[in-house]
Every structure is written in C-alpha cells, then in structure tokens.
Amino acid sequence: MDFEFTEEQKKLKESFAKLCEKEIAPRAEYIDKEAVFPRESIALLGTSGFLGMGFPEEYGGNSGDPITKAMLGEELAKACAATYLSAGASAGLFAVPVWKFGTEAQKKKYLPDILAGKKIGALAITEPHAGSDVLGIKTSARRQGTAWVINGSKTFITNGPVADSYVVVAYTEKEKKRDGITLFLVDNGTKGFSRGKPLEKLGVRGSPTSELFFDDCVVPEGSVLGSVNNGFYELAQTLTHGRIGMAVYSLGIAQACLEESINYAQDRTAFGRKISYFQDIHFKIADMKMYIDVGRELIYKAAWMLSQDDPQSILFASIAKLFMSEHATKIASDAVQIFGGYGFMKGYKVERLYRDAKLGEIGEGTSEIQRAIITKLVEDQY
Numbered sequence: 220m221d222f223e224f225t226e227e228q229k230k231l232k233e234s235f236a237k238l239c240e241k242e243i244a245p246r247a248e249y250i251d252k253e254a255v256f257p258r259e260s261i262a263l264l265g266t267s268g269f270l271g272m273g274f275p276e277e278y279g280g281n282s283g284d285p286i287t288k289a290m291l292g293e294e295l296a297k298a299c300a301a302t303y304l305s306a307g308a309s310a311g312l313f314a315v316p317v318w319k320f321g322t323e324a325q326k327k328k329y330l331p332d333i334l335a336g337k338k339i340g341a342l343a344i345t346e347p348h349a350g351s352d353v354l355g356i357k358t359s360a361r362r363q364g365t366a367w368v369i370n371g372s373k374t375f376i377t378n379g380p381v382a383d384s385y386v387v388v389a390y391t392e393k394e395k396k397r398d399g400i401t402l403f404l405v406d407n408g409t410k411g412f413s414r415g416k417p418l419e420k421l422g423v424r425g426s427p428t429s430e431l432f433f434d435d436c437v438v439p440e441g442s443v444l445g446s447v448n449n450g451f452y453e454l455a456q457t458l459t460h461g462r463i464g465m466a467v468y469s470l471g472i473a474q475a476c477l478e479e480s481i482n483y484a485q486d487r488t489a490f491g492r493k494i495s496y497f498q499d500i501h502f503k504i505a506d507m508k509m510y511i512d513v514g515r516e517l518i519y520k521a522a523w524m525l526s527q528d529d530p531q532s533i534l535f536a537s538i539a540k541l542f543m544s545e546h547a548t549k550i551a552s553d554a555v556q557i558f559g560g561y562g563f564m565k566g567y568k569v570e571r572l573y574r575d576a577k578l579g580e581i582g583e584g585t586s587e588i589q590r591a592i593i594t595k596l597v598e599d600q601y
C-alpha cells in the first residue's frame with residue numbers, strides 16, 4: 220500500500236487550490252450574506268475540468284481518479300462550502316445517476332452541459348413529510364399512453380430554484396414499496412412543474428434550496444432514468460457517491476477551521492502572551508488536526524473502494540461521512556471558541572464555517588441514519 224501522492228496529483232491539487240483561493244473564496248462571504256447563487260463559479264469549475272472529473276470523455280468528462288477528486292473537492296469546500304454543495308448536487312447527485320443508469324440519448328442530452336457548468340442539475344428525493352424515510356414519499360407517477368403523469372411535491376432540494384433539470388424520485392407502484400420506485404428526468408419548463416422560492420437557511424446560503432411541485436406534470440417515456448421500479452436501488456448507488464461527497468464537504472470546512480484557528484491563535488494576545496501559548500488552545504488544535512487527518516484517510520479509502528465497485532464501499536461511505544461530519548461540527552465550534560467574541564461576529568470566516576458545518580450531519584442522510592446503515596451492514600457480516 221502506497222500512501223504517497225504522485226507528482227501529478229500534487230501539482231493538480233496545488234493549481235486547483237490557487238484557483239479556489241483566487242476565484243472562489245473571495246466571493247464566499249458575499250454569496251452567504253446576500254444568498255446569491257454562484258453561477259459564474261460553477262461555470263469556472265466546469266471549464267477547469269473539476270466537474271467532469273471521473274466521467275467519460277465522450278460526455279465531456281476527463282480522467283480523474285476518485286482520490287484526486289476528493290483532494291480537489293476539499294480545496295473547493297474549504298474555499299466556499301455553498302459553491303461546493305451546489306456543484307456537487309449538479310455534477311454529482313444529478314450527473315452520476317444519468318451517467319450510471321441513463322440511455323445513450325439521455326447521457327448525450329444532459330451530461331456535456333452539466334459537466335461544463337453551463338447547466339445546473341438537482342436530485343429530488345425529500346418531501347415535506349419524508350426525508351430519512353425514503354419509502355414514505357408520496358410523489359407518484361402513473362402511465363398515460365406512452366407518457367407518465369407525475370403528482371406530488373418535494374422540499375429542501377439543493378439547486379431547486381435554479382436548476383435546468385431534475386432527477387425526481389416517485390412511486391410507480393406504491394404497494395411494492397422499494398420495488399415500486401422509479402427515477403424520472405424532468406426539465407424546468409415542463410407543463411405542470413413549478414418550483415418554490417429559495418428557502419431561508421442557517422448556512423450554505425449561497426446554495427439555493429427550494430420546494431418543487433408536480434401537478435399533473437406529463438413527461439415522455441424517454442424521461443424514465445434507469446428501469447421502471449428499480450429506482451430505489453439506483454438511488455442507493457447514487458447516495459454512496461453523495462455520502463463521500465458530503466464527507467469531503469465536512470473535511471474542507473474542518474480544514475478551513477484549523478487554518479483559521481492556528482493563524483488567529485498566533486496573532487491574538489491575552490494576559491501578555493499569544494493565546495497560542497495556552498495549553499487549552501494546543502489541545503483544540505491537536506484534536507482538530509487528528510480528526511481531520513483520520514477523516515481524510517477514511518474518505519480516500521471509501522472513494523477508492525467505490526471506484527473498485529467494492530460492495531463494502533457503502534459501509535465505508537457511511538463511516539467516512541458520519542466521522543467527518545460530526546467532527547467538523549465540533550471543530551467549527553472549537554474554532555469559534557478560539558476566536559472568542561470575534562468568532563460570533565459576522566464577517567469572521569469561522570462564524571460562517573460554524574453555520575455551514577451543521578449541514579454535514581443532516582444532508583445525504585442524517586448521522587442517525589448513517590449509524591443505522593453501519594449497524595445493519597456490520598450485523599450482516601457476523
């Protein structure tokens with residue numbers, strides 16, 4: 220086992236980190252304050268090749284191994300968690316199922332523009348009364364000749380207000396439960412489809428979130444993504460990718476907290492000394508570093524396993540997400556603590572990081588759901 224990165228990986232990380240620092244990070248405070256969607260940043264991530272990493276070249280992708288993608292993702296999340304989240308919902312949660320389960324025509328229609336950052340995608344699972352409990356959704360689709368008619372509503376959908384296209388999860392045969400769910404591709408502008416205003420949020424305010432409404436929304440047969448009644452299983456695969464993506468989100472936030480904390484502690488004085496002198500500060504910084512490094516290794520392992528189609532990748536994606544998200548929340552809290560009163564003030568980066576960190580424990584399955592998945596998979600092994 221070789222833990223060393225190649226020269227190519229190191230150079231790529233360095234140049235992508237510079238791009239994030241120069242182009243993405245300076246806008247982070249503004250898009251958070253004004254709740255503005257960072258469309259130009261998504262386009263830039265498309266032209267830089269980041270969005271297309273790991274996707275086939277024929278659909279606008281480029282070679283890129285999952286570990287390198289995680290390395291670069293950390294830099295993006297560190298620079299701006301909201302930009303990372305929206306980019307991931309589009310080129311991950313939307314593009315991955317299209318790539319994995321789509322027909323040739325669907326891949327050609329959707330992937331090039333999404334991976335170029337010219338268009339935006341979203342994945343719509345959650346409903347007002349059902350998030351963790353996917354089988355509790357009410358949205359349904361019934362056949363009408365060769366078409367499908369979708370009825371229902373979704374909520375908390377990342378990129379909801381701005382996306383061009385959506386992967387929508389609906390029951391096609393509710394009585395069959397997990398064997399009665401189908402994924403549909405719905406384009407914005409389709410009759411019977413509408414979307415709500417951006418919801419006001421605690422964090423990642425630059426990443427717009429909204430409700431979606433389907434009122435006798437008619438989509439053609441070619442809108443079925445994957446196989447009819449196989450959507451639950453297609454979704455499970457998509458969410459394994461998504462959980463690793465969410466773990467990287469938390470990793471980037473945690474790393475930003477560590478760097479902010481070290482710099483501030485070396486600058487701020489109290490009782491005639493730099494606060495970096497105090498042992499309480501050492502302990503916080505040491506714990507941050509330890510949890511970040513362990514979390515990063517877990518993420519790389521999960522990403523690598525997924526690229527090898529290892530069935531254990533489901534387990535490791537949950538472990539990595541659970542570990543990194545819970546520690547990122549604690550790390551962000553400690554970073555605010557190190558900043559004292561300033562950490563509570565708008566305009567200080569750690570204040571935003573603290574708000575953004577919490578989503579890591581909720582999105583792509585809550586911590587409780589990750590623990591349930593881990594227990595189920597581990598129990599099955601023994």
Ligand SMILES: Cc1cc2nc3c(=O)[nH]c(=O)nc-3n(C[C@H](O)[C@H](O)[C@H](O)COP(=O)(O)OP(=O)(O)OC[C@H]3O[C@@H](n4cnc5c(N)ncnc54)[C@H](O)[C@@H]3O)c2cc1C
Pocket residue numbers: 308341342343344345348349350351352374375376377378420423428578581582583584585586587588591
């Ligand atoms: C900013 C943001 C962006 C989002 N983006 C998207 C998106 O793009 N697409 C999308 O489909 N969804 C999205 N979501 C929704 C997100 O995935 C859900 O909020 C999440 O899965 C939890 O579902 P819920 O909110 O319905 O909570 P609930 O499922 O109602 O859970 C409430 C509480 O009960 C606990 N709980 C529930 N079931 C169990 C159980 N079996 N055992 C133990 N505890 C349990 C939960 O862990 C939680 O603590 C987003 C949410 C947010 C906040």
